[in-house]
Amino acid sequence: MAVRIGRYTLKLDRPTSIIGYAAAGSRKEAKGPLGKFFDYIDEDSTFGEKTWEKAESTLQKCVINKAIKKAGVTPGDIDVLLAGDLLNQCIGSTYGARQMGIPYVGLYGACSTMAESLLLAALFTDCGLASRCVAATSSHFCSAERQFRFPLEYGGQRTPTAQWTVTGAGACVTALQSGAPYVREVTIGTIEDYGICDINNMGAAMAPAAYATLLHYFNDTGTRPEDFDLILTGDLGMIGTQLLHQLMDEAKLSITANHKDCGLLIYDRLEQDVHAGGSGCGCAASVLCAYILPQLQEGLLKDVLFLATGAMMSPTSVQQGESIPGIAHLLHLSHTDGKEDNIC
Amino acid sequence: MTAKEYQSAAGKAIPHSKAARNIPTAFVVGGLLCVIGQAIIDLALFYGLEKDVASACGSISLIILSALLTGFNVYDNIAKYAGAGTLVPITGFANSMVSPAMEFKSEGYILGLGAKMFSIAGPVLVYGISASVIYGLILVLMGG
Incomplete structure (x- = not known):
């Protein structure tokens, strides 16, 4: 359990x-x-x-x-x-x-x-x-x-x-079965709100949530960003990605080398005229299921931190001038079930 | 990073709109629409219509043109480049009523199409009419 x-x-x-x-x-x-x-x-x-x-x-x-x-x-x-x-x-x-x-x-x-x-x-x-x-x-x-x-x-x-x-x-x-990919650890996100009010800038609203969850995970597990092949965020887009990198650099846990964002992977941002990138529940979901899980299954990727970010506002809260709270839940997905770690 | 520092970092990360492209495009397209409107008015005058009626012909024609282009899914593609050029003239107003009418037809003709077609244009009407009432009052009081 x-x-x-x-x-x-x-x-x-x-x-x-x-x-x-x-x-x-x-x-x-x-x-x-x-x-x-x-x-x-x-x-x-x-x-x-x-x-x-x-x-x-x-x-x-x-x-x-x-x-x-x-x-x-x-x-x-x-x-x-x-x-x-x-x-x-x-x-x-x-x-x-x-x-x-x-x-x-x-x-x-x-x-x-x-x-x-x-x-x-x-x-x-x-x-x-x-x-x-x-x-x-x-x-x-x-x-x-x-x-x-x-x-x-x-x-x-x-x-x-x-x-x-x-x-x-x-x-x-x-x-409960043997066969990659496995879910090894999960981190439930906290609501983070840094006072971003622009409904057209969700990436900026969500980046602090991704930062908090990553920090929580690294603290709880004693791991560091370089322990993973890939840190995959959901839909921070171009601006959210840039801000997350800034936040992580400040915390001396740089993820620039192995971080990717589903919102920047799914479309050719400039060619397909999607401005700051893709978003929506389907963004992280389809990139994970189409592109990441097959690589984990085959062993091309060994350890991935997947964290999907959400902007938890509604049109009503935005019209009432409220800022946009963000959340990010994390899963450590792995090619191995982690049992061999214990044996060693 | 405090919330305030973050907001300032977020402000710096925002790329600027392409004003060097958007503003001239808006100017040209908006101007072109006005030229089309004027051409229709001149044509109506040429065929002997009164000045008031000819002006109404110009507005109505542009509204029909905008509604048709919206219906054929073309208007938003032009507006993507033209920006304020298609938004400010009467064509923008027509588009702002036709597009929600099309979109919300799936919720029925009364609560969908009928109610939602004013969702964008409604505030323009309310404050436009209110402003004209205030202007009218001022004009009366000033003895104009």
Whole structure:
């Protein structure tokens, strides 16, 4: 069973493996540098549905079914589905899960939902509360724009700090089984608010949360950034990345050498006109499932710190002049289950 | 780093808008729209319409043009480059009503299209009309 190490981190005791994973996206994601790694691409961003909300539900349902299939199990074998999205009342996930018949826990962690759902799935699995769990999340550019910003056809200019919500989804199936990739430790994030109020600069709002969580993890485990092949943040984008590097440099824990951000990986930032990069729950989820987990499985990457960041505001709080609180949940994903460390 | 120091670092990290490109583009496109409007007015005058009616023809034509381009998913692509050039003239106002009407049709004709089409233009109407009322009052009081 998972044990607490330090104030913030939980160490998983048993080999908790991600036995199946899948990523889905649409046309813009397919045209990006990682397009060829996606399991499912539909060039039509309506996914055959009449509304953008239904499109997102279909996208999430599709990616969950794909991950379950890749894990070699059936929906009936899944004990818990942990899922969330950006839409009000998480309807992207609930409507997607309608016909699945799997016990469902709805989550809201904004763009941190992939890390939030995956860390809970790993804990459920490690503690024996479920033999197999699914963690999933999605975002859709069109459903997010209409909820948080402007109508799609509104003629406005985006600011240089704005990020592009990814139309994408990712899902992972966890089980107590041998086979990489494994979840080794998880750190639950704290809410951090450094007083950034600009809704068009989410990267700056979220970077302090990523900084705090990284600091907590390194303190709790006694590790350093150079102990990992890759430190992968969710969707800090160009500005958030720059600020996180500054914060980490100041704490004498530079991550410049091995840090990457999903928001900067998923699109060709300049070529695809996405300003500061990609964002949304689907950004971290699809990059993790399409690009990072296969490398961990094959051993091309050995140890990865995956932390998805979320900006926990709502249009109401922003209109009321509130600053934007951020959160970042972290998972240490590894090619090995860590048992050999103890033997040595 | 304190919150205040961080905010200042965040301020420094923000890249500037491409003003050297945006401002001239806005000037040219906005000017071009005005030229089109004037051409329509002149044409209407040429065909013998009264000055007031001809002016209305100019405005209506630009509104229709903007609504059509919005409906054909073209307007936002022009506006991405033109910025204030397409926002400030009457075309921007038409786009700000047509785009939410299209977007929120999925929530029905009353609570969706009907209610939401004013979500962007509504404040402009409220404060525009309020300002004109105040201006009118001042004009009356000053004896104009």
